[in-house]
Amino acid sequence: MDNASLKKSIVAILRKNARTPVKEIAERLSITEDRAAELIKALEAEQVIMGYTAIVSDAAYEGEVRAIIEVAVQPERDTGFDTIAEKLSKFPEVQSMYLVSGQYDLRLEIVGHSLQEVASFVAAKLACQDGVKATATYFLLKKYKEAGVQLNKDEKYERLKIVP
Amino acid sequence: MSASKSCPKSWVARHIAPLPKSGIRDFFELVNTMDDVISLGIGEPDFVTPWHIREATMYALNRGFTSYTSNLGDIRLRKAICRVAEEKFGVTYHPENECIVTVGVSEALDIVMRAVLNPGDEVLYHEPCYVSYAPTIAMCHAVPVVVQTHAEYAFVLQDEDLEKAVTPRTRVLLLNYPNNPTGAGLSLEDKRRLADFAVRHDLLVISDEIYEELTYGERSVSIAALPGMKERTVLLNGFSKSYAMTGYRIGYALAEPPIIDAMMKIHQYSMLCASSIAQAAALEALQNGEPPRCEMLAEYKQRRNVIVKRFNDVGLTCFMPRGAFYVFPSIQCMGMDSMAFAKSLLQEQHVAVVPGSAFGRCGEGHVRCSYAASMEEIEEAMRRISSFVQYHMAIGKL
Numbered sequence: 001m002d003n004a005s006l007k008k009s010i011v012a013i014l015r016k017n018a019r020t021p022v023k024e025i026a027e028r029l030s031i032t033e034d035r036a037a038e039l040i041k042a043l044e045a046e047q048v049i050m051g052y053t054a055i056v057s058d059a060a061y062e063g064e065v066r067a068i069i070e071v072a073v074q075p076e077r078d079t080g081f082d083t084i085a086e087k088l089s090k091f092p093e094v095q096s097m098y099l100v101s102g103q104y105d106l107r108l109e110i111v112g113h114s115l116q117e118v119a120s121f122v123a124a125k126l127a128c129q130d131g132v133k134a135t136a137t138y139f140l141l142k143k144y145k146e147a148g149v150q151l152n153k154d155e156k157y158e159r160l161k162i163v164p
Numbered sequence: 165m166s167a168s169k170s171c172p173k174s175w176v177a178r179h180i181a182p183l184p185k186s187g188i189r190d191f192f193e194l195v196n197t198m199d200d201v202i203s204l205g206i207g208e209p210d211f212v213t214p215w216h217i218r219e220a221t222m223y224a225l226n227r228g229f230t231s232y233t234s235n236l237g238d239i240r241l242r243k244a245i246c247r248v249a250e251e252k253f254g255v256t257y258h259p260e261n262e263c264i265v266t267v268g269v270s271e272a273l274d275i276v277m278r279a280v281l282n283p284g285d286e287v288l289y290h291e292p293c294y295v296s297y298a299p300t301i302a303m304c305h306a307v308p309v310v311v312q313t314h315a316e317y318a319f320v321l322q323d324e325d326l327e328k329a330v331t332p333r334t335r336v337l338l339l340n341y342p343n344n345p346t347g348a349g350l351s352l353e354d355k356r357r358l359a360d361f362a363v364r365h366d367l368l369v370i371s372d373e374i375y376e377e378l379t380y381g382e383r384s385v386s387i388a389a390l391p392g393m394k395e396r397t398v399l400l401n402g403f404s405k406s407y408a409m410t411g412y413r414i415g416y417a418l419a420e421p422p423i424i425d426a427m428m429k430i431h432q433y434s435m436l437c438a439s440s441i442a443q444a445a446a447l448e449a450l451q452n453g454e455p456p457r458c459e460m461l462a463e464y465k466q467r468r469n470v471i472v473k474r475f476n477d478v479g480l481t482c483f484m485p486r487g488a489f490y491v492f493p494s495i496q497c498m499g500m501d502s503m504a505f506a507k508s509l510l511q512e513q514h515v516a517v518v519p520g521s522a523f524g525r526c527g528e529g530h531v532r533c534s535y536a537a538s539m540e541e542i543e544e545a546m547r548r549i550s551s552f553v554q555y556h557m558a559i560g561k562l
Contacts, residue, residue, distance in 0.1 A: 013466075024539065027473050028466035154212070161516055162192045163207040164295045164523075 006031065007039055011048065014040075016148075018052040055149050058142060065139065066095075066111050067118050070104040071126065072134040081105055084131045093121050104136070115139065183299045188522040191506060195516045202545045203516040204533040207344060209408035209489070211536075213445075214456035217407065220448035224441045231440060235432040236424075237265025237416070238443045244450040245416050253376070254385030255394055261421040264428055265438045265446075269374045269402040269415035271431070274300055276370055276398050276417055279426035281306040281335065288329055288367075289338040290321050291524025292345050292492070297338060309334070312526040315483055315494060319348035323357060330365050337367045339387065342375035345523045345532035346492040347468075347485020352384035359390045369397045374415070375488040377406035377457065380465045388418070395420055405488070406457055407449040412442040464489050467535040467542060474546040475533075478553050489536040492520065496529045498553070499560055506531055508556075513548035 001009070009029055013020050026036040043049045073084045081099050085106055089097045096109045108126075112118035118137070127135050143151055174181065186192075195201055212218075224230075236242060242259035250256050257263055266272040273296065281287065283305035289297045290311050298308040311329045313319040321339075339358065341350045350358070362369045371387050388397035402415030417427060431437075449457075468485060475482035475493040482493035495505045502519035509515050520527030535542060 009466075024470065024543075027470040030469045030473070157212070159206055159208065159210070161195045161201060161203045162188060162205040162518060164186055164188060164518065 001029065001031075003039065007043055007048070010036070010039055011043065014049065014052075055147050057151050063113060064111055065113065065115055065118050066109065067140060068138045069108045069110055069122060069126065070136040070138075071106040071108060071132055072104045073106060074131045074133055075105075076131070084129070088126065088129065091121075091125060093118075093125075104134070179302060179305055183302060186295050186522070188295075188518055191503070191510075191519065191522075194507070195510060198510070198514060201510070201514050201516050202537075202541050202548070204535070204537055204542070204545050205516040205518045206534050206536060207490070208410040209405065209460065209536050210538060211408040211460050213408050213412070214449075214453060216452055216456075217409065217445050217448050221412075221441055221445040224444035229440055229444055233265075233437045233440050233443055235428055235437055236263065237438060238440070238447065241265055241443050241447045241450075242416075244447055245418070248450055249386075249399070249418055252383075253373075253399065254389035255399070255418075257418045258421075262418060262424055264417050264424050264431060265443060266402075266415045266417060266431065267435055267438050268404060268413040269372060269400050270296060271435065272400045272402070272415045272417040272427075273297075273370070273372060274303075275427045275430040275434075276400070276419075276423070277301060277304045277306070277336075278430050279423060280368055280398075284333065285335040286331060286333045287336040287338055288326065288334055290340070290343075292319070292343075292520060292527035292530070293340055293523055294344050294372075295522060297340075301338075306335075307333070310524065312524070313346075313348070314526065315346075315481075315492075315530075318483060318486075319343060319346040319492075320350060320354050321358060323361060326358075326361055330367075334365060334367060336370055337362050338370045338372070340372040340374075342373075342379055342485070342487025344375065344488055345490050345518065345520065345527065345530075346483070347488045347490045348483075349379060349486030350384075350387075355384065355387045356390060359387055359393050362396060363392055367396070369393065370400065371397060372400045374400065374402050374405055376401060378461060378464060378489060379487040380461075380468065381486065398423055403446050403449055406461075407446075407453050408460065409442075409445065409449065412439070412445055414438055414442050414446045464535065467539060470539070471533065471535045471542055471546065474542075474550075478546070478550045479557070480549075480553065489534055491533050491535065492527075492530045493533065494530055495520075498556055500556075502528055502531050509549065509552050512555075513552045515545045515548045515552075 006029060010025060013025055022033055022036050026033040075081050076083050085099060093110050093112060094108050095111050098107045100107045110118055112121060122135055122137055242263040245263055246257045246259045277300050281304040285306045286309045287301045287306055288309050288311055290313050301308040309329050311321060311325050313321055369387060386399055388394050388399045398417055398419040400417050404410040471491050472482050472484050480493040480495055482491050485491055495502060498505055502521050506517055506519040518532040520530035
C-alpha cells in the first residue's frame with residue numbers, strides 16, 4: 001500500500017479506537033512499527049489528526065450542563081461565515097461548532113456548570129455579538145450515541161463456543 | 165429371533181449408522197465444561213447482523229410477510245441474487261428457473277447431491293474441508309472420494325492428485341474455495357485448470373462459494389463463468405458469512421433449469437420453502453448491505469494480518485489466507501497431534517482452537533483458528549498461545 005492509502009487506513013483505525021497500540025496498527029496493515037509511528041506523526045503534523053479524546057457516558061458529565069445552540073448570523077462580504085464563526089469558536093464554553101445548511105447557520109455545542117451559566121453565556125456573550133441575528137438553545141438531557149458508539153450496549157448474545 | 169433378545173434390533177439405516185458424528189464433538193463437550201475460555205473455534209462472524217437487516221426483518225413481521233413463499237423462494241430475492249451473480253461472479257442466471265433459495269448452503273448442498281447422485285456414484289472432494297461434505301455424499305448412497313491438499317501448494321487442488329482419484333464412476337467434483345478451514349483461495353488460473361479437468365472427465369462441478377464475498381485482495385469470476393462451465397456447474401452461496409446472518413439460515417443454488425427443477429422437487433417435499441421473513445432480510449442485505457459488508461471485510465482483513473504475523477512470530481508456520489476468516493497454522497514442530505495440542509491448549513491456557521484432524525486426515529498437524537473474534541480476544545489468545553508454545557518447546561528440549 002502507498003502512504004496515502006496507509007494514512008487513510010490509520011485514520012480509520014484511530015477514529016474507531018484512538019488507543020489502538022502502534023504495534024497493532026502496524027500488524028493490521030502489515031507494515032513495520034517504525035513506519036506506522038512515522039505515518040501517525042505525519043498525520044499529526046499535517047493536522048489531519050488534531051487531537052485524541054475519550055467517548056464518555058453521561059456519568060462523566062456530572063456537574064456539567066450541555067446545550068446545542070443554533071445561531072443565525074449575518075455573513076460578511078469577503079469572508080462569509082468564517083469571521084464570525086472563528087470569533088465564536090474561541091469561547092472556551094463552545095465545545096464544538098459547525099456551519100450547517102438549513103434554517104440557521106451555526107450549530108454550537110456549549111458546556112457550562114449550570115443552566116444559569118449557559119443561559120447567561122448565550123445572552124451576554126453570544127446573542128449580543130455583531131452579526132448574530134438569532135439564537136435557539138436546546139439543553140441536552142441524555143446521550144444515546146456518540147462517535148458511532150452506542151452508549152447503552154446491547155446485551156451480548158452468547159455464541160456457541162465451537163462451530164465447525 | 166434369538167439374536168433380538170441379546171442384541172436389540174437397530175432401527176437405524178445401514179448407511180446412516182456408520183456416519184461419524186462431527187469429529188470434534190468430544191472436544192466441544194470439554195470446551196463447554198469450562199468457563200473463561202477464549203474461543204478461536206467459532207466458524208461464524210462475531211459481528212451481529214447489521215441493524216438495517218434486523219430492522220427489515222421486523223418490518224417484514226409487522227406487515228405480515230409470514231406466509232409461504234414460492235418453493236423456489238420469493239421472486240424479488242431470486243432477481244436480486246441473479247443480479248449479484250452477474251455483477252460479482254460474472255455469470256448470468258434466470259431468476260425464474262435457474263435459482264433456488266434454500267435453508268442455508270447446508271440444505272442446498274444436501275438437495276443438490278440428492279438431485280444428481282445415483283447410488284454408487286463417486287464424488288471427488290478435497291480435504292481439509294468442512295465437516296459435512298463426506299457424510300452428505302454418503303447419505304445419498306454415493307461414494308465420497310477424498311483428494312488431499314497440502315500447505316506447500318497453498319491447499320489448492322493439484323491436477324496429478326485429481327487424475328489419480330478420478331474413475332469412470334466419478335460424477336461430481338465438489339469445490340469449496342475460499343476454504344474452511346484453511347482460508348485457501350483459487351486464482352483465475354487455478355479455476356481454469358479445474359474447469360479443464362471437469363470438462364475432460366465430463367464431471368458436474370458443485371462449487372460451494374459461501375466465503376467468496378470474504379475474499380481479500382483480487383477477486384475473479386466464478387468457475388461457473390468460464391467457457392463451457394455454466395452448464396456443468398452448480399454454484400452455491402448464502403448470506404451467513406458475508407452478511408453475518410448465520411441464524412437466518414438463507415442460502416441459494418444457481419444452475420441450469422433441469423438441475424434446479426430436480427432440486428426444487430426435493431426442496432418442496434422436505435422444506436416447502438425457506439423462512440419468508442429470513443428471505444425478506446436477505447433481500448434487504450442484497451439491496452442495502454454493501455457498505456456494512458465491506459466494513460466487516462476490511463476488519464477481517466486487518467485481523468488476518470495480525471494473527472498470521474503473531475503465529476509466525478510464535479514459531480507456528482502460518483499460511484496467509486486468501487479468504488474466509490480462518491488461519492490454519494502448522495503445529496508439527498510441537499511434537500503432538502492436533503487433538504492433543506487443542507486439548508492441552510484448552511486445559512493449560514483456556515484457549516479453544518479446532519484440531520485440524522476434524523477437517524480430514526490431511527488436516528492433521530494443523531489447527532484452525534477463527535479470527536471472527538474481537539481484537540482483544542485475539543490479542544489475549546495469542547499471548548496465551550505464545551506462552552503455551554514456549555513452555556512446551558522448552559520442555560521438549562530438556
